[in-house]
Amino acid sequence: MNCKEFQHWLTARDSFSKEISPEIEEHISLCDQCRCLYETDESLEAMIKSHFYQEPMPQGLTDQVDISIENAVSPPKRNRKHVSFIAASIVLIAVVFSFMVYNQPFKYQSLQQLSESAVTRHLEKDTSMSFTANEIELAKVSMSKQLNFNVIFPDLLSQGYVLLGGRLCILEDCEIAYLFYQKDGKVSSLFIMDYNFLNFAMADGSLFKNETKGFNTDIWKDKGQVYTMVY
Numbered sequence: 011m012n013c014k015e016f017q018h019w020l021t022a023r024d025s026f027s028k029e030i031s032p033e034i035e036e037h038i039s040l041c042d043q044c045r046c047l048y049e050t051d052e053s054l055e056a057m058i059k060s061h062f063y064q065e066p067m068p069q070g071l072t073d074q075v076d077i078s079i080e081n082a083v084s085p086p087k088r089n090r091k092h093v094s095f096i097a098a099s100i101v102l103i104a105v106v107f108s109f110m111v112y113n114q115p116f117k118y119q120s121l122q123q124l125s126e127s128a129v130t131r132h133l134e135k136d137t138s139m140s141f142t143a144n145e146i147e148l149a150k151v152s153m154s155k156q157l158n159f160n161v162i163f164p165d166l167l168s169q170g171y172v173l174l175g176g177r178l179c180i181l182e183d184c185e186i187a188y189l190f191y192q193k194d195g196k197v198s199s200l201f202i203m204d205y206n207f208l209n210f211a212m213a214d215g216s217l218f219k220n221e222t223k224g225f226n227t228d229i230w231k232d233k234g235q236v237y238t239m240v241y
């Protein structure tokens with residue numbers, strides 16, 4: 011489940027189902043933003059429910075109503091407290107919805123867009139590393155923990171690429187792993203990101219080759235992660 015699917019569920023659940031599937035539970039346990047949306051939605055509902063509880067009718071009310079109807083000369087006044095509660099609810103609902111619309115997590119709309127942002131980062135030539143080639147195993151564990159997915163480094167040795175090291179970085183709004191490889195004396199950049207950061211479907215094993223600003227980019231998907239190599 012991704013954020014979009016979760017938010018669809020959240021918007022539709024009043025009319026369909028209140029039940030929380032294991033996928034939803036998993037997503038809100040991993041995604042702070044969706045959990046926050048969920049909690050806001052829950053407390054809003056609780057607030058509405060608590061305000062519209064049923065009260066026993068006061069004694070003699072029906073008689074009073076009959077008398078009031080007979081004597082009615084002006085339209086009944088609305089309960090002021092009730093009106094302000096409804097206004098507050100509308101404001102709160104508007105806040106939740108604008109949060110959902112404007113705080114959609116960033117997602118790549120096309121492979122072209124991904125390749126362009128990867129080349130831009132590559133051109134910055136910032137090769138600072140938080141780990142080097144002899145700390146790969148440790149790096150995989152700590153990166154997986156921070157990125158919330160099981161980071162797998164591809165085996166590019168057969169293609170002549172030697173891993174130098176890497177670090178975490180943010181590409182657009184996406185937290186990703188950034189690795190540096192050396193081949194024929196040139197440093198290439200490899201970006202590893204969760205498939206969730208793409209707003210379109212891409213099949214495992216597919217490869218997209220592109221050229222941007224004089225650099226080649228290869229983008230492929232394997233085991234749920236998307237790799238972007240700039241060389």
Ligand SMILES: [Zn+2]
Nearest residue numbers: 012013041044
């Ligand atoms: Zn989410």
